[in-house]
Amino acid sequence: MSADHVHPVNFDPTDPGHDPHDHGEHDHSHRAVRIGIGGPVGSGKTALTAALCRALGQSVDLAVVTNDIYTTEDADFLRATGVLDVDRIEAVQTGACPHTAIRDDITANLDAVELLEHRFHGLELVIIESGGDNLTAVFSRGLVDRQIFVVDVAGGDKVPRKGGPGVTTADLLVINKTDLAPMVGADLGIMTADAHRMRGELPVISQSLVDTPDAPAVADWVRAQLRTLAAVS
Numbered sequence: 001m002s003a004d005h006v007h008p009v010n011f012d013p014t015d016p017g018h019d020p021h022d023h024g025e026h027d028h029s030h031r032a033v034r035i036g037i038g039g040p041v042g043s044g045k046t047a048l049t050a051a052l053c054r055a056l057g058q059s060v061d062l063a064v065v066t067n068d069i070y071t072t073e074d075a076d077f078l079r080a081t082g083v084l085d086v087d088r089i090e091a092v093q094t095g096a097c098p099h100t101a102i103r104d105d106i107t108a109n110l111d112a113v114e115l116l117e118h119r120f121h122g123l124e125l126v127i128i129e130s131g132g133d134n135l136t137a138v139f140s141r142g143l144v145d146r147q148i149f150v151v152d153v154a155g156g157d158k159v160p161r162k163g164g165p166g167v168t169t170a171d172l173l174v175i176n177k178t179d180l181a182p183m184v185g186a187d188l189g190i191m192t193a194d195a196h197r198m199r200g201e202l203p204v205i206s207q208s209l210v211d212t213p214d215a216p217a218v219a220d221w222v223r224a225q226l227r228t229l230a231a232v233s
Protein backbone atom coordinates (compact mmCIF):
# COMPACT_ATOMS: atom_id res chain seq x y z
CA MET A 1 0.00 0.00 0.00
CA SER A 2 1.39 3.43 -0.89
CA ALA A 3 2.08 5.91 1.91
CA ASP A 4 -0.51 8.34 0.59
CA HIS A 5 -3.25 5.69 0.50
CA VAL A 6 -6.36 7.03 2.22
CA HIS A 7 -9.18 4.63 3.08
CA PRO A 8 -12.40 6.02 1.55
CA VAL A 9 -14.42 5.23 4.65
CA ASN A 10 -14.04 7.28 7.82
CA PHE A 11 -14.55 4.93 10.75
CA ASP A 12 -13.88 7.50 13.48
CA PRO A 13 -17.26 8.29 15.13
CA THR A 14 -15.79 11.37 16.85
CA ASP A 15 -14.85 12.93 13.49
CA PRO A 16 -17.49 15.36 12.12
CA GLY A 17 -16.89 13.87 8.66
CA HIS A 18 -17.88 10.39 9.84
CA ASP A 19 -20.95 8.84 8.22
CA PRO A 20 -22.21 5.89 10.32
CA HIS A 21 -24.01 4.50 7.29
CA ASP A 22 -21.00 4.52 4.97
CA HIS A 23 -19.67 0.99 4.68
CA GLY A 24 -17.51 1.90 1.74
CA GLU A 25 -19.22 -0.25 -0.87
CA HIS A 26 -21.69 2.07 -2.56
CA ASP A 27 -22.33 5.70 -3.22
CA HIS A 28 -24.19 6.91 -0.14
CA SER A 29 -25.03 10.35 -1.47
CA HIS A 30 -28.61 9.14 -1.12
CA ARG A 31 -29.90 6.92 1.65
CA ALA A 32 -33.44 5.62 1.98
CA VAL A 33 -35.30 5.60 5.30
CA ARG A 34 -35.35 2.04 6.67
CA ILE A 35 -38.31 0.71 8.61
CA GLY A 36 -38.22 -2.79 10.13
CA ILE A 37 -41.29 -4.93 10.69
CA GLY A 38 -40.84 -7.70 13.27
CA GLY A 39 -43.03 -9.96 15.38
CA PRO A 40 -44.04 -13.55 16.04
CA VAL A 41 -44.65 -16.11 13.28
CA GLY A 42 -47.88 -15.48 11.40
CA SER A 43 -48.82 -12.23 13.16
CA GLY A 44 -49.32 -10.46 9.82
CA LYS A 45 -45.95 -8.91 8.94
CA THR A 46 -46.11 -9.76 5.24
CA ALA A 47 -49.77 -8.78 5.05
CA LEU A 48 -48.88 -5.42 6.62
CA THR A 49 -45.94 -4.99 4.24
CA ALA A 50 -48.26 -5.60 1.28
CA ALA A 51 -50.80 -3.16 2.75
CA LEU A 52 -48.15 -0.46 3.12
CA CYS A 53 -47.00 -1.01 -0.46
CA ARG A 54 -50.60 -0.50 -1.62
CA ALA A 55 -51.12 2.54 0.59
CA LEU A 56 -47.78 4.28 -0.09
CA GLY A 57 -46.53 2.85 -3.38
CA GLN A 58 -48.02 5.62 -5.56
CA SER A 59 -46.61 8.50 -3.52
CA VAL A 60 -43.40 7.11 -2.01
CA ASP A 61 -40.46 5.58 -3.91
CA LEU A 62 -40.19 2.34 -1.92
CA ALA A 63 -38.74 -1.17 -1.89
CA VAL A 64 -38.90 -4.22 0.37
CA VAL A 65 -36.44 -6.72 1.87
CA THR A 66 -37.90 -9.95 3.23
CA ASN A 67 -36.25 -12.43 5.60
CA ASP A 68 -37.10 -16.13 5.70
CA ILE A 69 -35.15 -18.94 7.30
CA TYR A 70 -35.07 -21.55 4.52
CA THR A 71 -37.16 -20.16 1.65
CA THR A 72 -38.05 -16.97 -0.20
CA GLU A 73 -41.73 -17.50 0.65
CA ASP A 74 -42.54 -13.95 1.73
CA ALA A 75 -40.78 -12.33 -1.22
CA ASP A 76 -42.53 -14.77 -3.60
CA PHE A 77 -45.87 -13.93 -1.98
CA LEU A 78 -45.30 -10.18 -2.30
CA ARG A 79 -44.15 -10.51 -5.91
CA ALA A 80 -47.28 -12.55 -6.69
CA THR A 81 -49.58 -9.92 -5.19
CA GLY A 82 -48.31 -7.32 -7.67
CA VAL A 83 -48.22 -4.61 -5.01
CA LEU A 84 -44.72 -3.62 -6.14
CA ASP A 85 -42.51 -4.21 -9.18
CA VAL A 86 -40.72 -7.53 -8.66
CA ASP A 87 -37.27 -5.95 -8.84
CA ARG A 88 -38.16 -3.76 -5.85
CA ILE A 89 -38.36 -6.87 -3.64
CA GLU A 90 -35.20 -8.57 -2.36
CA ALA A 91 -35.16 -11.77 -0.28
CA VAL A 92 -32.63 -12.61 2.43
CA GLN A 93 -32.43 -16.27 3.49
CA THR A 94 -31.23 -16.18 7.06
CA GLY A 95 -30.50 -19.92 7.44
CA ALA A 96 -30.61 -19.48 11.22
CA CYS A 97 -32.72 -17.80 13.89
CA PRO A 98 -34.26 -14.77 12.16
CA HIS A 99 -33.17 -12.37 14.89
CA THR A 100 -29.52 -13.13 14.10
CA ALA A 101 -29.86 -11.48 10.69
CA ILE A 102 -31.70 -8.38 11.91
CA ARG A 103 -29.89 -7.81 15.19
CA ASP A 104 -26.52 -9.56 15.45
CA ASP A 105 -24.99 -9.91 11.98
CA ILE A 106 -26.92 -7.51 9.78
CA THR A 107 -24.56 -7.76 6.80
CA ALA A 108 -26.91 -9.68 4.48
CA ASN A 109 -29.74 -7.23 5.15
CA LEU A 110 -27.52 -4.17 4.70
CA ASP A 111 -26.27 -5.61 1.42
CA ALA A 112 -29.87 -6.12 0.24
CA VAL A 113 -30.83 -2.55 1.21
CA GLU A 114 -27.78 -1.10 -0.48
CA LEU A 115 -28.42 -3.16 -3.61
CA LEU A 116 -31.91 -1.65 -3.80
CA GLU A 117 -30.57 1.87 -3.19
CA HIS A 118 -28.04 1.27 -5.95
CA ARG A 119 -30.74 -0.05 -8.31
CA PHE A 120 -33.22 2.78 -7.62
CA HIS A 121 -31.65 6.19 -7.26
CA GLY A 122 -33.95 8.39 -5.25
CA LEU A 123 -35.34 5.49 -3.24
CA GLU A 124 -37.12 7.02 -0.22
CA LEU A 125 -38.15 4.02 1.88
CA VAL A 126 -37.06 0.41 2.39
CA ILE A 127 -39.32 -1.83 4.46
CA ILE A 128 -37.41 -4.76 6.00
CA GLU A 129 -39.60 -7.64 7.15
CA SER A 130 -37.98 -9.91 9.71
CA GLY A 131 -38.59 -13.62 9.71
CA GLY A 132 -41.19 -14.62 12.29
CA ASP A 133 -39.58 -14.85 15.70
CA ASN A 134 -40.34 -14.53 19.38
CA LEU A 135 -41.06 -11.59 21.68
CA THR A 136 -37.37 -10.88 22.21
CA ALA A 137 -36.56 -10.14 18.55
CA VAL A 138 -35.71 -6.53 17.72
CA PHE A 139 -33.75 -4.89 14.91
CA SER A 140 -30.30 -3.43 15.27
CA ARG A 141 -30.41 0.38 15.10
CA GLY A 142 -27.57 0.00 12.62
CA LEU A 143 -30.04 -1.58 10.20
CA VAL A 144 -33.28 0.37 10.66
CA ASP A 145 -34.30 3.92 11.56
CA ARG A 146 -37.67 2.86 12.97
CA GLN A 147 -39.22 -0.47 13.87
CA ILE A 148 -42.75 -1.77 13.98
CA PHE A 149 -43.61 -4.82 16.11
CA VAL A 150 -46.68 -6.80 15.04
CA VAL A 151 -48.54 -9.10 17.43
CA ASP A 152 -51.92 -10.62 16.76
CA VAL A 153 -55.12 -11.17 18.61
CA ALA A 154 -55.22 -14.88 17.74
CA GLY A 155 -52.41 -15.53 20.22
CA GLY A 156 -54.73 -14.41 23.02
CA ASP A 157 -55.09 -11.14 24.94
CA LYS A 158 -52.15 -12.02 27.20
CA VAL A 159 -49.49 -11.22 24.58
CA PRO A 160 -48.89 -7.47 25.25
CA ARG A 161 -48.49 -7.92 29.01
CA LYS A 162 -45.86 -10.63 28.45
CA GLY A 163 -43.61 -7.75 27.40
CA GLY A 164 -40.22 -8.33 25.81
CA PRO A 165 -38.25 -5.70 23.92
CA GLY A 166 -40.41 -5.92 20.80
CA VAL A 167 -43.56 -5.01 22.71
CA THR A 168 -41.94 -2.52 25.08
CA THR A 169 -39.42 -0.68 22.86
CA ALA A 170 -40.56 -0.83 19.22
CA ASP A 171 -41.34 2.60 17.79
CA LEU A 172 -44.84 1.35 16.93
CA LEU A 173 -46.73 -1.66 18.28
CA VAL A 174 -49.44 -3.04 16.00
CA ILE A 175 -52.11 -5.31 17.46
CA ASN A 176 -53.30 -7.08 14.32
CA LYS A 177 -56.29 -9.30 13.41
CA THR A 178 -58.78 -7.53 15.65
CA ASP A 179 -61.52 -9.15 13.54
CA LEU A 180 -60.59 -12.48 15.18
CA ALA A 181 -61.13 -11.27 18.76
CA PRO A 182 -64.65 -12.73 19.14
CA MET A 183 -63.51 -16.07 17.69
CA VAL A 184 -60.70 -16.56 20.21
CA GLY A 185 -62.33 -14.82 23.18
CA ALA A 186 -59.70 -12.08 23.27
CA ASP A 187 -60.56 -8.83 25.06
CA LEU A 188 -59.27 -5.94 22.91
CA GLY A 189 -59.69 -3.48 25.79
CA ILE A 190 -57.32 -5.53 27.94
CA MET A 191 -54.82 -5.85 25.09
CA THR A 192 -54.63 -2.13 24.41
CA ALA A 193 -54.57 -1.19 28.10
CA ASP A 194 -51.73 -3.67 28.75
CA ALA A 195 -49.88 -2.46 25.67
CA HIS A 196 -50.05 1.20 26.79
CA ARG A 197 -49.02 0.21 30.33
CA MET A 198 -45.97 -1.67 28.99
CA ARG A 199 -45.00 1.08 26.50
CA GLY A 200 -45.60 4.38 28.25
CA GLU A 201 -45.82 7.13 25.62
CA LEU A 202 -44.94 4.90 22.64
CA PRO A 203 -47.81 4.47 20.15
CA VAL A 204 -50.10 1.45 19.72
CA ILE A 205 -52.35 0.82 16.71
CA SER A 206 -55.02 -1.91 16.70
CA GLN A 207 -56.13 -2.98 13.25
CA SER A 208 -57.66 -5.67 11.09
CA LEU A 209 -56.27 -6.11 7.62
CA VAL A 210 -59.54 -7.84 6.73
CA ASP A 211 -61.55 -4.75 7.68
CA THR A 212 -58.97 -2.16 6.48
CA PRO A 213 -56.76 -3.88 3.87
CA ASP A 214 -54.59 -0.80 3.24
CA ALA A 215 -53.65 -0.32 6.93
CA PRO A 216 -54.46 3.42 6.89
CA ALA A 217 -53.40 4.16 10.48
CA VAL A 218 -50.01 2.47 10.08
CA ALA A 219 -49.53 4.14 6.68
CA ASP A 220 -50.14 7.55 8.32
CA TRP A 221 -47.58 6.70 11.01
CA VAL A 222 -45.02 5.75 8.32
CA ARG A 223 -45.68 9.03 6.44
CA ALA A 224 -45.07 10.95 9.68
CA GLN A 225 -41.77 9.10 10.21
CA LEU A 226 -40.68 9.92 6.65
CA ARG A 227 -41.42 13.62 7.25
CA THR A 228 -39.54 13.61 10.59
CA LEU A 229 -36.53 11.71 9.29
CA ALA A 230 -36.33 13.81 6.11
CA ALA A 231 -36.35 16.95 8.26
CA VAL A 232 -33.36 15.80 10.35
CA SER A 233 -31.23 14.30 7.55
Ligand SMILES: Nc1nc2c(ncn2[C@@H]2O[C@H](COP(=O)(O)OP(=O)(O)OP(=O)(O)O)[C@@H](O)[C@H]2O)c(=O)[nH]1
Pocket residue numbers: 039040041042043044045046047048074130131132133176177178179180207208209210211
Ligand atom coordinates in the same frame (compact mmCIF):
# COMPACT_ATOMS: atom_id res chain seq x y z
N1 LIG B 1 -58.29 -12.59 10.00
C1 LIG B 1 -57.16 -11.93 9.72
N2 LIG B 1 -56.16 -12.58 9.13
C2 LIG B 1 -55.03 -11.88 8.86
C3 LIG B 1 -54.86 -10.50 9.20
N3 LIG B 1 -53.62 -10.12 8.84
C4 LIG B 1 -53.03 -11.20 8.30
N4 LIG B 1 -53.87 -12.26 8.30
C5 LIG B 1 -53.61 -13.63 7.81
O1 LIG B 1 -52.71 -14.25 8.72
C6 LIG B 1 -51.87 -15.16 8.01
C7 LIG B 1 -50.41 -14.86 8.31
O2 LIG B 1 -50.12 -13.57 7.77
P1 LIG B 1 -48.66 -13.20 7.27
O3 LIG B 1 -48.71 -11.80 6.80
O4 LIG B 1 -48.14 -14.22 6.35
O5 LIG B 1 -47.86 -13.31 8.65
P2 LIG B 1 -46.31 -13.12 8.88
O6 LIG B 1 -46.15 -12.45 10.20
O7 LIG B 1 -45.69 -12.45 7.73
O8 LIG B 1 -45.81 -14.63 8.95
P3 LIG B 1 -44.27 -15.16 8.95
O9 LIG B 1 -43.50 -14.30 7.99
O10 LIG B 1 -44.40 -16.57 8.52
O11 LIG B 1 -43.81 -15.01 10.36
C8 LIG B 1 -52.22 -15.04 6.53
O12 LIG B 1 -53.10 -16.07 6.19
C9 LIG B 1 -52.92 -13.67 6.47
O13 LIG B 1 -53.85 -13.59 5.43
C10 LIG B 1 -55.97 -9.84 9.83
O14 LIG B 1 -55.94 -8.65 10.17
N5 LIG B 1 -57.09 -10.61 10.07
Ligand SMILES: [Mg+2]
Pocket residue numbers: 045046047074129132
Ligand atom coordinates in the same frame (compact mmCIF):
# COMPACT_ATOMS: atom_id res chain seq x y z
MG1 LIG C 1 -44.02 -12.99 6.61
